Amino acid sequence: VNVSTVEARIRHHKWELKYEYKSPDCFRKLVITVNGRSPGPTILAQKGDTIVVEVKNSLGTENAAIHWHGIRQIGTPWFDGTEGVTQCPILPGETFTYRFVVDRAGTYIYHAHYGMQREGGLYGSIRVALPDGESEPFAYDYDRSILLNDWYHKSTYEQAAGLSDKNFSWVGEPQSLLIQGRGKFNCFTVTDPNSLCDTSNPECSPYVLTVVPGKTYRLRLSSVTALSALSFQIEGHNMTVVEADGHYVEPFEVKSLFIYSGETYSVLIKADQDPSRNYWIQTDVVSRKPNTTSGSAILNYYPNHPRRPPPTPTPARPQWDDADSRLSQSLSIKARRGLGRPPPATSDRVILLLNTQNEADGYRRWSVNNVSFNHPHTPYLIALKHKLTGEFDQTPPPDGYDFKNFDIWVKQNNSNATTSSGIYRLKFSTTVDIILQNANTMNVNDSETHPWHLHGHDFWVLGYGLGKFDLFKDPKKYNLVDPIEKNTVPVHRYGWTALRFVADNPGAWAFHCHIESHFYMGMGVVFEEGIERVGKLPSSIMGCGASKGLGFP
Numbered sequence: 001v002n003v004s005t006v007e008a009r010i011r012h013h014k015w016e017l018k019y020e021y022k023s024p025d026c027f028r029k030l031v032i033t034v035n036g037r038s039p040g041p042t043i044l045a046q047k048g049d050t051i052v053v054e055v056k057n058s059l060g061t062e063n064a065a066i067h068w069h070g071i072r073q074i075g076t077p078w079f080d081g082t083e084g085v086t087q088c089p090i091l092p093g094e095t096f097t098y099r100f101v102v103d104r105a106g107t108y109i110y111h112a113h114y115g116m117q118r119e120g121g122l123y124g125s126i127r128v129a130l131p132d133g134e135s136e137p138f139a140y141d142y143d144r145s146i147l148l149n150d151w152y153h154k155s156t157y158e159q160a161a162g163l164s165d166k167n168f169s170w171v172g173e174p175q176s177l178l179i180q181g182r183g184k185f186n187c188f189t190v191t192d193p194n195s196l197c198d199t200s201n202p203e204c205s206p207y208v209l210t211v212v213p214g215k216t217y218r219l220r221l222s223s224v225t226a227l228s229a230l231s232f233q234i235e236g237h238n239m240t241v242v243e244a245d246g247h248y249v250e251p252f253e254v255k256s257l258f259i260y261s262g263e264t265y266s267v268l269i270k271a272d273q274d275p276s277r278n279y280w281i282q283t284d285v286v287s288r289k290p291n292t293t294s295g296s297a298i299l300n301y302y303p304n305h306p307r308r309p310p311p312t313p314t315p316a317r318p319q320w321d322d323a324d325s326r327l328s329q330s331l332s333i334k335a336r337r338g339l340g341r342p343p344p345a346t347s348d349r350v351i352l353l354l355n356t357q358n359e360a361d362g363y364r365r366w367s368v369n370n371v372s373f374n375h376p377h378t379p380y381l382i383a384l385k386h387k388l389t390g391e392f393d394q395t396p397p398p399d400g401y402d403f404k405n406f407d408i409w410v411k412q413n414n415s416n417a418t419t420s421s422g423i424y425r426l427k428f429s430t431t432v433d434i435i436l437q438n439a440n441t442m443n444v445n446d447s448e449t450h451p452w453h454l455h456g457h458d459f460w461v462l463g464y465g466l467g468k469f470d471l472f473k474d475p476k477k478y479n480l481v482d483p484i485e486k487n488t489v490p491v492h493r494y495g496w497t498a499l500r501f502v503a504d505n506p507g508a509w510a511f512h513c514h515i516e517s518h519f520y521m522g523m524g525v526v527f528e529e530g531i532e533r534v535g536k537l538p539s540s541i542m543g544c545g546a547s548k549g550l551g552f553p
């Protein structure tokens with residue numbers, strides 16, 4: 001008999017957030033650490049476990065909130081960790097306890113969701129294993145989590161102040177790329193004599209992945225970049241993609257994996273090359289013209305010395321503007337045969353979301369259907385549940401745009417964008433289609449890739465295309481047979497992406513561009529569904545705006 005008697009476990013973590021001086025890419029700056037580390041500790045769990053994280057905010061003078069990216073928070077919408085949407089921020093000196101169930105095996109991440117704090121270094125991996133006795137539909141010997149990030153030397157405050165100034169200043173390209181928290185900045189370019197940059201600092205020695213010849217490794221790759229779309233490659237080794245955002249992928253091979261901010265993938269590699277040497281692991285900026293050197297790490301074949309540099313030059317960077325290869329990878333990702341869940345055949349509502357760069361009131365913004373998102377002061381979940389209708393704009397944003405007349409290929413004037421805190425109210429349990437439509441930015445001949453992340457759900461990815469979405473023809477080409485489910489998906493330059501999800505998770509959920517500065521500049525929306533089914537909110541999420549005193553009987 002195969003009766004599982006293993007009780008789901010409670011995994012208890014005690015975390016302290018602090019600003020500390022660190023040199024992840026050899027340049028010393030203040031970094032947000034979890035228990036002294038950035039990336040923070042990896043959360044290891046088994047499907048069905050309850051994760052409890054007691055977060056003490058010791059940032060001194062700064063609020064905090066932590067989002068559990070890819071965890072749907074079924075029944076616990078108040079622990080999604082999205083400041084302004086699901087909770088008030090954790091005040092300096094206070095301790096907030098997150099408590100949620102990890103209900104599906106897979107690769108997930110956690111990161112700050114307050115202001116632009118993620119790029120300060122507050123992020124880490126979540127790895128949820130199958131219950132005892134169940135096995136994955138692929139074989140491997142070892143399992144490793146690798147976080148990819150881009151890294152800036154300016155503080156998030158300097159960046160945010162520049163973005164929200166009438167005299168707009170853009171964050172620019174990152175100073176370096178980090179692999180599992182380590183990168184290498186060229187210190188010779190530092191002109192400030194007071195800055196501390198030391199390429200011999202052991203904190204910035206490259207990440208080393210040691211492999212035993214002949215063994216197969218499952219690499220769980222996650223991107224938490226502030227801006228960059230990345231390619232990831234391992235010299236001399238092909239990778240087989242087997243998982244994306246917690247869902248099994250029909251396996252396919254790549255030389256170079258494209259990964260967008262907020263996405264996670266598992267790839268399998270076999271250590272089957274010449275074992276007498278080491279190999280380069282490399283990540284590069286794609287989709288924007290790079291001004292950042294490659295991020296490098298070492299694939300170390302045991303028993304070679306882990307720091308021995310590979311005898312070959314670093315691999316060639318993939319061409320940054322090769323849009324075809326990126327679209328082609330997107331189209332290759334399908335649910336694993338026999339293991340995917342097919343989507344409902346039809347939807348109840350179609351929401352077209354046009355992504356544009358705008359000016360609103362003289363400020364540079366990003367907008368969806370010409371509405372730029374503005375956080376209210378009282379989190380939506382609390383305002384909705386307690387019917388505090390004065391706390392956000394009650395007019396919902398539009399379900400579409402003037403798609404007949406709008407030309408996505410040219411620079412618009414866009415001076416008429418408005419800012420709003422209005423949200424989409426979805427009928428509980430209905431099926432919703434979202435069409436992300438990309439367009440030209442405010443620069444001539446320019447369109448950018450945007451990775452969109454949905455909280456509280458996974459969506460089926462029904463299709464991608466280039467150009468303007470055709471409401472009549474394109475839905476006929478949807479993949480309703482084996483679409484992958486994901487929580488983050490790119491909308492490619494001048495392209496569209498079609499998604500479907502079921503609005504069956506009571507709560508208020510953000511859906512936004514995962515580029516940190518773009519969300520900060522208004523590139524997001526909020527969905528509400530089934531608010532009347534949400535249970536009593538914990539008083540710990542309250543204390544700001546109109547929720548002051550609400551939690552106390």
Ligand SMILES: O=C1O[C@H]([C@@H](O)CO)C(O)=C1O
Nearest residue numbers: 170357441442443448518521
């Ligand atoms: O929001 C953005 O602003 C800059 C640029 O468009 C400013 O001109 C850029 O690359 C973004 O992604």
